[in-house]
Amino acid sequence: MGGNGALVRAEGLTKRFGDFTAVDGIDLDVRPGEAFGFLGPNGAGKSSTMRMIACVSPRTGGELSVLGMDPLSQGPSIRARLGVVPQLDNLDTELSVRQNLHIYGRYFGMPKSQVRAKAVELLDFAQLTERADDPVEPLSGGMKRRLTIARSLINDPELLLLDEPTTGLDPQARHLLWDRLFRLKQQGVTLIITTHYMDEAEQLCDRLVVMDAGKIVAAGSPAELIARYSTREVLELRFPPGEQHADAVADLAQRVEVLPDRLLLYTADGEAALAAAHERGVRPVSSLVRRSSLEDVFLRLTGRTLVD
Structure with a gap:
């Protein structure tokens, strides 16, 4: 693992797109078992940081360690142990709810029997058991979001990355999703969450960083930040x-x-x-x-x- 036992450790992490610097030399560490948040407006650099941690976008500069490995050289090994919930649901809408889980599990090379058993467990977790054989297309936004999260858990990830997990959901669906994420944390899954909802960050995150224009402008627990700046x-x-x-x-x-x-x-x-x-x-x-x-x-x- 990283030098201080962190699951994710970054020093001077930088991401540039041509002349534009999206992430400007940030330092952070995410500890096992915590919910860590990136809070900031659109364009602050949250998603670019998440994509580097998820090993789908190479860093331009600085150091980055994920699960004790370097994303540049060990990306596939890291991705096998991650769960990723993207900003936009990318479910296969022509398949059923259950089939979405089965096919995704096969990407990880899991035996069919194991995938089937895990799918039953995850449908229950996501409160979608009764919709298991329904097509995805007519599901509500909240149900699709829960299915996307369930799918990201098929490989029992140690680290779950959630990019704007509740954007566009009504308050009831958001609270149900918060409940599911809290349960995951209780089970020992480490969560990294980006959000621009401050009540969400306050509810879910043990620690967070506030990003603005590619830089970290504050870091700490919600209570520490409130005590320090308000x-x-x-x-x-x-x-x-x-x-x-x-x-x-x-x-x-x-x-x-x-x-x-x-x-x-x-x-x-x-x-x-x-x-x-x-x-x-x-x-x-x-x-x-x-x-x-x-x-x-x-x-x-x-x-x-x-x-x-």
Whole structure:
């Protein structure tokens, strides 16, 4: 394995496409059994990094070790022990749900009897047993996503790479998928997840890096990042369009973020800040005191929201 027991270790990892640098000299390590996240806007370099880890895109520079091996020289050996869930489902829509698993298992040279038994187990895991012999085409987006994840597990991978696993899914389907991923982690599978949903990163990831323009701009657990880059609480004040009272409340918080429809006051005590604002005659349409989240961290780091 990597020098520090990491399943994935990168030093100065770089990916260029002509004059464009997609991944700009990043360092990271992913430990066995953890869920590790890449958080960032589209174009930040998340997918390019994942493709290098998945051994389908060679690095331009730096060092990369996956499962203790070098992707440049040992790509096939690494890929045999990986599970990969791509950003877009690439299922064979003309086959049944079960057939998709059977055929994929054969790619790994598994005996037919083993593939059949594993398929039964994975259909149950993905809650697709009742749809096993249905064609894939009419399945819902959430079902197709669960089937793609089930298929990626056919070879009992040690490391599962998930690129934007819940993009386009409704909230119910997302939560079901989160539950399945949490179960995998409990079973000892190491997860690497890219996402631009901050609640997803907060729910699933033990540690994560925030990427922007090919660089890592912050790293740590969700709680560490919130403690480092935000305050304990946030007071949200909403005003009618065209009204802003930032100057009137500027000294009531460590920092005030001005958004088009509201002010965010970063403070240790949101209720006290709200009371002080009321004393000054500031009357928002609505107010909310909440705990800080990764979204607040991202606003602080990049000055914009994630989904551009």
